[in-house]
Amino acid sequence: MATLTIPDNLVYERPQSFTDSPTHYCPGCTHGVAHRLVAEVLDEMGLANRTVGVAPVGCSVFAYNYFNTDFVEAAHGRAPAMATGIKRVLPDHIVFTYQGDGDLASIGMGEIVHAAARGENITVIFINNANYGMTGGQMAPTTLPGMKTSSSPSGRDVETQGYPIRVAELLATLEGAGFIVRRSLHDPANIRKAKKAIRTAFEVQTHGLGFSLVELLSTCPTNWGMTPVDALKWVESHMLPFYPLGDYKIAPAITAAKI
Amino acid sequence: MARELWKGNEAIAEAAVRAGLEAYFGYPITPQNEILEWLSHRMPELGRAFVQAEAELGAINMVYGAACTGARVMTSSSSPGISLMMEGISYIAGTEIPVVLVNVMRGGPGLGNIAPSQGDYNQICKGGGHGDYHVIVLAPASIQEAVDMMPLAFDLAEKYLTICCVLIDGSIGQMMEPIELPEMRPAQRKDFPWATNGAKNRPRRILTSIYLDPPEEEKTNLRLLKRWEAIQANEIRSKEYFLDDAEIVVIGFGTAGRVALSAVRAARAKGLKVGLFRPVSLSPYPYARVAELAGKAKAFLVVEMNAGQMLDDVRLAVNGRIPIEFYGRLGGVVPFPDEILDEIQRISTADLQLDGNPVADWMKRMEAMVR
Known part of the structure; x- marks a missing residue:
């Protein structure tokens, strides 16, 4: 009698660069997706055992619980400075920061601008969800004009509260910046593009080609007061028009290296 | 080695180099600029790390990162700059890693002036940053004493996993005296069992100062205090x-x-x-x-x-x-x-x-x- 054997065809598994710890993120939050993409890239490139991650202050303060690599925890906004210190004494290691918009674009604006200007050979994963998630949804430097938050209850009034900062565009003006792109996590096609960008960012670092940053448009269903699905739709309808996806800086050396 | 005439700040910087300093991060501020300037050429010529940071905030956090790898690392500043570094100093204390700090004190409060002062005694000896922690503070009275203190400062910081501050004032930083420098040593990086230097053939390591569970934070505070008890018993000078x-x-x-x-x-x-x-x-x-x-x-x-x-x-x-x-x-x-x-x-x-x-x-x- 013939036996039917079905070969294993594993299409999905937990990345080796992840620990077994479940995450603390809210349902529908895209931090989990962003984490996973980074872990998949570390796996594919075989980098985990020579990587040091730098966690921020914000919702991803405990990122170090989820990545199976060495990790340090920075003060609010200072991750790029801490990463600089690590990379300068461990130049053969891979150093990345994972930062939210309050951490990177508000309190840590000095550190990120100067790390980029120096062309520090580090990789930055920048989560833009247009508000301060951990502290309860206050206005962030990335909060859209008119967007209601717990500290802009009538909607962000640009006359008194200023305008949002487009980080990718801003950093792309710096000579030292190597690879600066914006991607989004609001649907599978964009998630695939985001992963490709993260892969390229780490490749830029392994090739010693300078500062790389991937901005990821992300959701915050809890503080936005939306269902996870509505939050994804809101990224597409509201954030994409203000924060266009694209490659803002790809240094000639990176193009030449054909990464 | 013959005695040579050296300026205080430069002598301190060179003594740190000879004590095996592997990385320096700093920011210009008078009257400590010569430390930064000396190391800006000395460190690269030895293949060691030097970064002039965008501010003292950046400098202390670069120091924080480099110290996490187990490298021998220091920064220097003067009073207003040390105030800016206080955030990082508290985090470093809470993470229990060794760092050497040089404060060339000047007149204050506020912008004050650039003349010699001892106005930062309380700031560094009694806290300064938030939370319960102590810093080892050493105060030399001559350039030779400061030079001799640099290797000791690194040794104490590493022995007790703490910050060791060499506290001088602008006059010691700026004057010149005949001194004898210590022997040159290569960059020091001990294989500390806590260093985050890549999880190769070992479990991963995490360095943090966050303990969300209060009893865990209390344990950490008590651990710091126990170390401080040992410092009090052994390191009075x-x-x-x-x-x-x-x-x-x-x-x-x-x-x-x-x-x-x-x-x-x-x-x-x-x-x-x-x-x-x-x-x-x-x-x-x-x-x-x-x-x-x-x-x-x-x-x-x-x-x-x-x-x-x-x-x-x-x-x-x-x-x-x-x-x-x-x-x-x-x-x-x-x-x-x-x-x-x-x-x-x-x-x-x-x-x-x-x-x-x-x-x-x-x-x-x-x-x-x-x-």
Whole structure:
């Protein structure tokens, strides 16, 4: 009698660069997706055992619980400075920061601008969800004009509260910046593009080609007061028009290296 | 090695290099610029890390990151810059990793001036950053002493997983003296069991100062305190001059102590029984020795280039047993030996009270002086 054997065809598994710890993120939050993409890239490139991650202050303060690599925890906004210190004494290691918009674009604006200007050979994963998630949804430097938050209850009034900062565009003006792109996590096609960008960012670092940053448009269903699905739709309808996806800086050396 | 004439800041920087400094991160501020400038050429020529940061905030956090890898690392600054670094200092203390810090103090508060001061004693010895932690603070009174202290500062920081601060003032940073430098050593990086240097053939490591569960934070605080107990037991340092038969004991650290020594010598020449006690470790403070001296002397004279910050520690040790007098110069003014000699002579014949207020009494005398 013939036996039917079905070969294993594993299409999905937990990345080796992840620990077994479940995450603390809210349902529908895209931090989990962003984490996973980074872990998949570390796996594919075989980098985990020579990587040091730098966690921020914000919702991803405990990122170090989820990545199976060495990790340090920075003060609010200072991750790029801490990463600089690590990379300068461990130049053969891979150093990345994972930062939210309050951490990177508000309190840590000095550190990120100067790390980029120096062309520090580090990789930055920048989560833009247009508000301060951990502290309860206050206005962030990335909060859209008119967007209601717990500290802009009538909607962000640009006359008194200023305008949002487009980080990718801003950093792309710096000579030292190597690879600066914006991607989004609001649907599978964009998630695939985001992963490709993260892969390229780490490749830029392994090739010693300078500062790389991937901005990821992300959701915050809890503080936005939306269902996870509505939050994804809101990224597409509201954030994409203000924060266009694209490659803002790809240094000639990176193009030449054909990464 | 032959003695050579060196400027204080440059000598301290070179001594750190020779002690195996692997990475330096700093930001320009007077009167410590020569440390940064010296290392800006010296570190790269040795293949070691040097970064001029965008601010003291960046510098201390670069130091924080590099220290996490187990590298021998330091920064330097002057008073306002140290204030900016306080955030990072607290995080480093909470993460329990070794860092060396040099503070070339200047007049304050605020922007103040760039003249020598000792106004940051309380800031560094009593906290400064948030939370319960202690910093080892060493105060040299000459360039040679500062140079000899640099290898010790790294050794202490690494032994106790703490911050060790070499606290000097602008005069020690800026003056020149003949010194002998230590032997050159290669960059030091010990294989610490906590260093985040890549999880190769070992479980991953995490370095953090966050303990969300209060009992865990309490355990961490107690662990820090236990280490501090060991530091208090083992790392008290001080220098003594003419104390055997001294009836008046002058107490001062750093430059104030050095100027006071000139006054003590002049007073001895006049036949006065006076000596000098110069604390070298300001934190931990030599309370026990000061208490012992209080049992032998008739009176103490505390001399500082601040408004009596160390005076509080002396009063704690003396506990009301003998009269204490205070003489301070503030805001970047360095006392002359004659001023301290006058104080010694005044005290030698004065009818001193145990219940006096040394700071209030000194301020009355200052009123006439600064008018």
